[in-house]
Structure formats: C-alpha cells, structure tokens
Amino acid sequence: MPDVLSAPLVVEFPFTRSLGPVQSAFLTGLRERVVLGVRTTDDRTLVPPVEYDPVTAEEIRDLVEVTPTGTVTTWAWNHAPRRGQPLTTPFAWVLVRLDGADTALLHALDAPGPDAVRTGMRVRVRWAEERTGAITDIACFEPYDGEAGEPGATGKSVPAGGHSGVFGDPITGIVAPARLDYTYSPGRAQSAYIEALSARRTVGERCPSCRKVYVPPRGACPTCGVATAEQVEVGPRGTVTTFCIVNIKAKNLDIEVPYVYAHIALDGADLALHARIGGIPYDQVRMGLRVAPVWTEGARYPDHYRPTGEPDAAYETYKELL
Numbered sequence: 001m002p003d004v005l006s007a008p009l010v011v012e013f014p015f016t017r018s019l020g021p022v023q024s025a026f027l028t029g030l031r032e033r034v035v036l037g038v039r040t041t042d043d044r045t046l047v048p049p050v051e052y053d054p055v056t057a058e059e060i061r062d063l064v065e066v067t068p069t070g071t072v073t074t075w076a077w078n079h080a081p082r083r084g085q086p087l088t089t090p091f092a093w094v095l096v097r098l099d100g101a102d103t104a105l106l107h108a109l110d111a112p113g114p115d116a117v118r119t120g121m122r123v124r125v126r127w128a129e130e131r132t133g134a135i136t137d138i139a140c141f142e143p144y145d146g147e148a149g150e151p152g153a154t155g156k157s158v159p160a161g162g163h164s165g166v167f168g169d170p171i172t173g174i175v176a177p178a179r180l181d182y183t184y185s186p187g188r189a190q191s192a193y194i195e196a197l198s199a200r201r202t203v204g205e206r207c208p209s210c211r212k213v214y215v216p217p218r219g220a221c222p223t224c225g226v227a228t229a230e231q232v233e234v235g236p237r238g239t240v241t242t243f244c245i246v247n248i249k250a251k252n253l254d255i256e257v258p259y260v261y262a263h264i265a266l267d268g269a270d271l272a273l274h275a276r277i278g279g280i281p282y283d284q285v286r287m288g289l290r291v292a293p294v295w296t297e298g299a300r301y302p303d304h305y306r307p308t309g310e311p312d313a314a315y316e317t318y319k320e321l322l
C-alpha cells in the first residue's frame with residue numbers, strides 16, 4: 001500500500017456583511033471608545049447587544065452605554081495564540097460582564113500567566129490605538145483594581161436608535177476575513193493517483209462489481225458502494241465529453257480568456273476528469289474532440305490538453321460518460 005499523502009491547505013475568503021441598526025451602533029460606539037448594550041423591556045442590559053430579546057424574541061432597540069470595566073465570569077488559558085487572534089503572546093479567553101450589563105462579552109485578557117487569572121477578577125477595556133468600528137477596537141481586557149468606571153465617560157448620551165447623530169458616520173458593514181488552515185489528506189486511492197501522476201501516468205481504480213474504472217479514484221464505487229483496489233492505468237489520450245467557455249479572468253491565474261474547460265474521458269476510464277483545452281481556438285472545441293495531455297517541466301499535473309489530430313470520437317463511445 002502506498003503512503004497516504006497529506007499537505008497543508010488554506011481556505012481563505014473575505015466575508016462582507018451588513019450590520020443592521022444594533023450591531024451598527026455597537027461597532028460605531030467602539031470606534032468612539034463607548035461600549036453600548038441594549039436594554040430589554042424587563043430591564044436587562046445585553047452586551048454585546050442583539051436585535052431581538054433571546055427570551056421573548058421581542059425586537060429591542062433601546063441602546064444604553066455601559067462602563068468599560070467589568071468582572072470575569074469564566075475563562076480559559078490560550079497557550080499558543082494563532083494567527084489573527086487578539087494577542088500574539090499567550091493570553092486568557094475571558095467572558096467579561098461589564099459593569100451595568102447582565103450578560104458577558106467574549107474577549108482576550110492580557111495576563112502574565114494562568115495563575116494571574118481567576119473568575120471574579122476585575123478587568124477593564126484596553127482600547128486599540130487606531131479604531132475602525134470593529135470588535136478589535138477593544139484590543140483586549142487588562143487586570144484592573146480601581147473603581148468601576150462611569151458610564152457616559154465621553155460625555156455623550158445615546159438616544160435610542162439615534163446613535164449616528166452622536167458618533168458621526170455610522171459603521172454599516174464589516175469585512176470579516178474567514179480563514180481555515182488545515183492539513184488535507186486525499187486518502188489511499190487519491191494518494192496513489194497523485195504518486196502515479198508524478199511519473200506522468202494516470203492510474204484509476206476498477207470496481208470489482210460493475211468493472212467501471214474511476215479516474216481520479218475515490219476508493220469506492222459511487223454506484224455499487226464497494227471498495228475499489230485494482231489499479232488500472234488509463235489514457236494518456238482521451239475524448240472531450242462536454243465543455244464550457246470561460247470568459248472571466250481568474251485572479252492569480254495567468255490564462256488568457258476566453259478559454260475552454262472540458263470534461264475529458266481518458267481512454268479506459270469510466271469517469272471524466274476536467275482540464276483546460278489549449279492548442280485550438282476556443283470556438284473550435286467540440287464534443288468528441290480527441291486530446292492528449294501537455295506537461296510542463298516540474299508540474300505534477302498536465303498543464304492542459306491539446307488536440308491529437310485524430311478523427312473525433314463517435315458519440316456512442318462516450319455518451320454514458322456525460
């Protein structure tokens with residue numbers, strides 16, 4: 001059995017969201033070093049604020065300022081901060097109930113070590129020097145043994161639903177970068193497929209039941225549900241079964257548009273793989289076109305497929321693969 005491959009993989013995209021009136025007020029307030037909560041009809045103050053009462057589902061809009069000091073209600077030590085977390089040195093994740101609030105806010109506490117953190121300890125907000133209207137405007141919390149701060153320290157009162165008049169341009173949307181760092185393992189079957197590709201061979205696996213050959217192999221037959229193991233070399237030539245013309249230039253991809261992306265059934269395979277077609281004007285690519293891989297130096301995959309010059313394959317020979 002070949003070794004199972006693995007490699008680091010990063011999935012990353014910016015997530016743009018609009019805020020709505022309450023989150024807008026909260027983040028706009030942070031920019032001005034003011035923490036806003038929202039008051040429910042039974043006089044609880046929720047920080048961070050929400051738009052609907054979590055108990056009654058009632059819409060709530062009554063913004064109220066709370067103080068930047070509070071009490072740790074629970075915590076966990078973070079030994080190894082990761083990229084994008086609030087602090088680069090080890091810190092405590094804490095839930096802090098700010099003075100005047102009835103709920104707790106999750107954030108980081110800058111402390112020298114876990115021995116310096118306890119439930120019930122007093123903390124205060126450390127503001128970021130540059131604030132943009134984001135939760136990171138609170139750089140972190142820090143231990144604090146002084147008196148409770150005074151709400152309204154800025155000298156501004158907050159009219160319900162009218163924060164924009166107090167704080168200037170409201171923050172109406174944020175871009176939250178989402179990033180997932182993980183180790184991807186393609187599993188036994190695809191590892192063997194990738195290993196073979198490094199020798200410019202394309203190897204699929206045959207189902208012991210229906211005898212179909214899957215390329216790339218998935219380790220099991222999607223029709224019969226049984227494990228596949230018998231390796232079968234296919235190609236290198238194949239037939240275009242279907243295709244699309246790509247008109248959008250992808251970021252970081254040095255390919256002139258328009259170009260053709262096709263499903264290609266390699267000879268001997270019962271599953272079409274997909275690849276770019278080159279060496280032919282995009283508007284002359286057609287179903288049944290016979291193609292062969294073009295490798296570039298050092299690449300692990302064919303760069304693209306080009307026409308072989310053979311007569312087109314008859315529709316009957318690939319119609320089951322569409």
Ligand SMILES: [Zn+2]
Binds near residue numbers: 207209211224
């Ligand atoms: Zn099968």
